[in-house]
Amino acid sequence: MLSGLSRFAALSGVCLALTLGAGAAVAQAENITITHSSGQAQVPVQPHKVVVLDWSTLDTLAQLGVTVSGIPSSNPPEVLKQYRDGDYIRAGSLFEPDFEALKNAQPDLIILGRRAQGQYDETSRFGTTIDLTPDPNDLLGSVERNTLLLGEIFGKQDQAAELVARLKNSVTELRGLTEGQGDGLLVLTTGGKMAAFGKGTRFGLIHDVFGVAPAVEELQVGRHGQAVSFEFLLEADPDWLFVMDRDAAIGREGTAAAELMDNELVQATSAGSKGQIVYLDPASWYLLDNSGIGVMQNSVDELIQVFSAGR
Numbered sequence: 001m002l003s004g005l006s007r008f009a010a011l012s013g014v015c016l017a018l019t020l021g022a023g024a025a026v027a028q029a030e031n032i033t034i035t036h037s038s039g040q041a042q043v044p045v046q047p048h049k050v051v052v053l054d055w056s057t058l059d060t061l062a063q064l065g066v067t068v069s070g071i072p073s074s075n076p077p078e079v080l081k082q083y084r085d086g087d088y089i090r091a092g093s094l095f096e097p098d099f100e101a102l103k104n105a106q107p108d109l110i111i112l113g114r115r116a117q118g119q120y121d122e123t124s125r126f127g128t129t130i131d132l133t134p135d136p137n138d139l140l141g142s143v144e145r146n147t148l149l150l151g152e153i154f155g156k157q158d159q160a161a162e163l164v165a166r167l168k169n170s171v172t173e174l175r176g177l178t179e180g181q182g183d184g185l186l187v188l189t190t191g192g193k194m195a196a197f198g199k200g201t202r203f204g205l206i207h208d209v210f211g212v213a214p215a216v217e218e219l220q221v222g223r224h225g226q227a228v229s230f231e232f233l234l235e236a237d238p239d240w241l242f243v244m245d246r247d248a249a250i251g252r253e254g255t256a257a258a259e260l261m262d263n264e265l266v267q268a269t270s271a272g273s274k275g276q277i278v279y280l281d282p283a284s285w286y287l288l289d290n291s292g293i294g295v296m297q298n299s300v301d302e303l304i305q306v307f308s309a310g311r
């Protein structure tokens with residue numbers, strides 16, 4: 001039999017082992033392996049100091065109720081005006097991180113998006129970094145995956161799942177409305193000129209995700225779309241014309257999209273004659289690429305209203 005002292009020593013050893021085991025479990029739970037657009041990373045759970053150089057990610061984090069420490073140095077667009085005030089670390093542009101600022105900040109997590117994707121390797125030297133660049137061929141899936149991933153990192157799994165479920169239901173509703181309501185064409189205006197974007201492009205979700213039949217099947221697939229004229233619009237003759245004003249998005253003076261579309265050739269198209277010219281929110285579509293779950297939900301909701309009225 002064990003003496004009292006021996007029993008105490010044995011019990012103490014068991015307690016110590018359990019304590020150490022629990023501590024190891026906690027330590028393991030503090031990091032999770034994240035697969036992102038530029039590889040994999042061990043990411044701390046619920047990081048305290050987070051720098052985000054991507055408007056779309058900031059949009060999603062705002063929907064999840066997550067606060068951050070650092071944001072891009074440029075002025076946030078109107079759709080993200082909540083980030084205009086506050087004592088944030090200004091950590092560089094959407095394209096070029098400020099490495100000195102990152103070095104001084106020593107963040108727990110840095111999040112990049114499409115515009116700074118090429119800076120991933122260098123940025124990773126200054127803290128754990130993930131790249132949430134969406135897949136242009138699966139934008140809806142990317143938005144859903146990134147939302148769930150951020151929910152996991154920040155302990156907001158339930159909120160993330162609710163946001164994703166709502167978006168899925170809304171997209172299904174929109175696709176039901178766009179079916180049978182004719183075809184459409186999306187154009188971006190800038191500097192008095194126009195470019196059209198079709199399926200498989202950065203703005204192709206109007207067809208690929210939202211279900212609007214394309215008025216032109218074969219458009220040049222590229223970052224800047226296909227340069228088009230008013231004669232092209234008349235020949236394409238879309239039932240719906242979706243217009244995005246790039247100058248308004250970036251705050252540059254120029255001919256407003258509505259003014260540019262106010263001409264006889266555009267009015268002679270089916271879209272013009274039916275009053276079916278839709279001016280898309282330029283910040284959501286151009287600056288954020290509809291890659292945040294908040295702006296994509298807003299875009300879907302607005303188009304639901306547009307196509308509901310068309311019924």
